[in-house]
Amino acid sequence: MPLKILILDDEPIVGQRLKATLEKEGHNVETFVNPLEAVSRLEGKTFDIVVTDIRMDDMDGIEILELVLQKSARTKVIMITGYATLEVARESLAKGAFDFIAKPFKLKEMRQAIEKAVDALQQENPGNPAGN
């Protein structure tokens, strides 16, 4: 069951590596480096999973989180940050993030987080994880 996944990180390599891995698992992956471009894409399309960095130049990952959940409450948002502080983690989880991954992470950790998200989506809406 292919999921629509958006990945936002201002480090291009993160997107490149995750996209390659996740596409191999059969998901539809779109990657963005610029948060503003990602926002305009998010406004046009509803994703199943959004992976976003917290600290970025033009925009805060928390803002992205709020924006995504406002538009589609069932979308699972996974936060990435180099700032692995408890406060940021607590804030993003309190604001409705599904999971939280601290840099540096391995592909496996991200895959596990995505799988957890898939499970959650299936539980919420069995048979139609994409919500279509």
Add this chain to the structure above:
Amino acid sequence: MSTITLQLKLRLFIYLGIAIFLLNIPVIYFEITKLNQRLVNLELAEDLYNTILEVRRYEKNFLLYHDRESLLSNRFYFQQASELFSKASMQFQKSFLGSDIAQLGKALQEYEKFEKLYSNPSALTTNERIETKLRNAGKDVVAAADTLLKMQRRRVSRAAGNALKWPLIFMGAMLVLFLIGAKIIIADVVRPFGLIEKAMQKVAHGDFSPIPYGNKNERRAGHMVAAFNRMVQELESREEQVIHSRKIASLGTLVSGCAHELNNPINNIVLTADVLNSKREMTTERQEQLMGDILNQALRASEIVKNLLEFSRAETSVHKEFDLAALLRETMRIAENHIKLSHVTVHDKIDDNLPRISGNHQGLQQVFLNLITNAVHAMEGGGNLTIRAQRENGNKVKVQVEDTGTGIDESILPHIFDPFFTTKDVGKGTGLGLSVSYGIIKKHGGQIQVQSKPGRGTIFTVTLPVHTKIDQDLTPPCGERMA
């Protein structure tokens, strides 16, 4: 002069003043008593003189009319004059008027001799020769009495002069003493205090140069200056420790920023290595691309570490020639992460043709990093940070760090360079950044100024001479102390 301490000098003057004052009292008492005595004497001399004139008046009447009454009166007054004379001679002997008195005494005796010739009534007949002798003797008596009187008057006037002179002399001496004392107090107390006050203001602004012993005024203040310089030296060594700890503190801030910054390349390396490590098949080209990514990210991480190391390097006062523009850009790079996290936009208006300047690279970098960090702190919600640098007239360079942040309230503006003054919350700022910066710029012979409008932003302006001569004596061997 310098061997006598100030206290001893002042004590000496006070005692001398009291001595002069005490001496003044008996002298004035003595002079007034003398004057008084002489006035009494003068009165006596006047009485004597007047009585003698009476004697002569009756003598003249007798010689004109040959009457008994005039002769009796003449006798009576002569008797009185003799009494006055004996009183006077007793008084005047004491006053060293011996010769004048003796002369009058002789004249009186002579007069008496001729006068006695008229004691028997038969002698009432005229005798030209005796009359003339009597007249001459009378004249002599008057002349001697007159001399005595004049002498007496002169002595009174002299005593009056003395009675006036001595107080004046003492007052003059007191005045001279007072002036010398005042001069000593001004030279040894007031001026040194002024000197030290000025030096203290400099210290308050982080300039720890000791007071030189150069000129006379400074030498006079010897003890105080030496004590002050000792204190300043001590303070300066503390300040150096403070600079060091301040650096460690700012290093802490930087480290947390750099940790984030380091995490990115490390994460990229981990992810890429992970892909390479997976058992999936891939083309050689793909493998090379991934290896290239790892290499690039590793270099990026090493660059960040290099920046950190450069900042934390131990030696702080190496004096060398360097490119100021490069230093400013390097500093901006160090603060880049902090700037980005605060959503601050940087405007680089650094003139590319800045002259190379000589100075303490490390110290100046600390100053500019401090200014930039402060500017970013003032713009928590984002803003514009403008760094300007250009050459100024008179072989100077001007660097401005301008922010659009909260600004500094006018009431605290004069204190921002004071040590330990901070507007940040407890535990967030040491309040040493700007005072340390001020000290560093001062040591370069430069200036640091601030303009601020609350709510609009702040501009810090640093002016540095192109060729700085740092007084090596004033810069402690930090290599040793900081090691």
